[in-house]
Amino acid sequence: MMKEAYPVIISREKDGYYVSIPDFGIATQGKSMVNAIEMARDAIGLMGIDMEDEGKELPKPNSAEIQPGENDVVTLVDVDFKEYRKKVDNRAVKKNCTIPYWLSLEAEKAGINFSKVLQEALMKKLRISKQNN
Numbered sequence: 001m002m003k004e005a006y007p008v009i010i011s012r013e014k015d016g017y018y019v020s021i022p023d024f025g026i027a028t029q030g031k032s033m034v035n036a037i038e039m040a041r042d043a044i045g046l047m048g049i050d051m052e053d054e055g056k057e058l059p060k061p062n063s064a065e066i067q068p069g070e071n072d073v074v075t076l077v078d079v080d081f082k083e084y085r086k087k088v089d090n091r092a093v094k095k096n097c098t099i100p101y102w103l104s105l106e107a108e109k110a111g112i113n114f115s116k117v118l119q120e121a122l123m124k125k126l127r128i129s130k131q132n133n
Contacts, residue, residue: 005076006061008040009068021041021077022064033073040077045084052081 004057009020010033017036020027028043030036048058058081070076095119099107107114123129 002082003078005059005078006044006056007035007066007074008077009066010036010040010075011069012071022066023059023061024048025064037075037077041079043076044079045081046088048081048087049077049085052085058103110130 006021006023008023011020012020013029016029016031017033018027018029019036019040021040024044024047026034026043026047028039051058061076066074071132095118107117
């Protein structure tokens with residue numbers, strides 16, 4: 001799927017903004033109007049790629065009934081799912097591994113960056129270059 005624009009309903013609350021995303025049946029919030037829209041884009045992006053990963057079809061924009069309140073703002077939030085996936089799939093994830101204590105001490109003395117060494121070793125083992133990421 002490429003880029004889509006989904007309607008959202010933004011409601012002012014005492015401590016920020018509440019954002020309902022009817023097509024996905026989810027909601028989020030933000031501290032400012034701009035932050036609320038950014039959070040909506042993030043929520044739609046995450047939900048969309050999760051649905052894709054599970055083999056589910058993404059909802060079409062405007063597939064759900066929109067019922068804004070009197071003072072609510074209804075707007076569209078665009079999401080490029082392909083670009084969003086690239087952005088989040090390159091995020092760092094924490095992995096826990098175990099090595100002998102003596103080896104840990106030696107590596108720390110030498111100023112070794114454990115994360116970098118593990119990344120390099122995994123890429124070498126998997127025959128992956130940085131250009132493939």
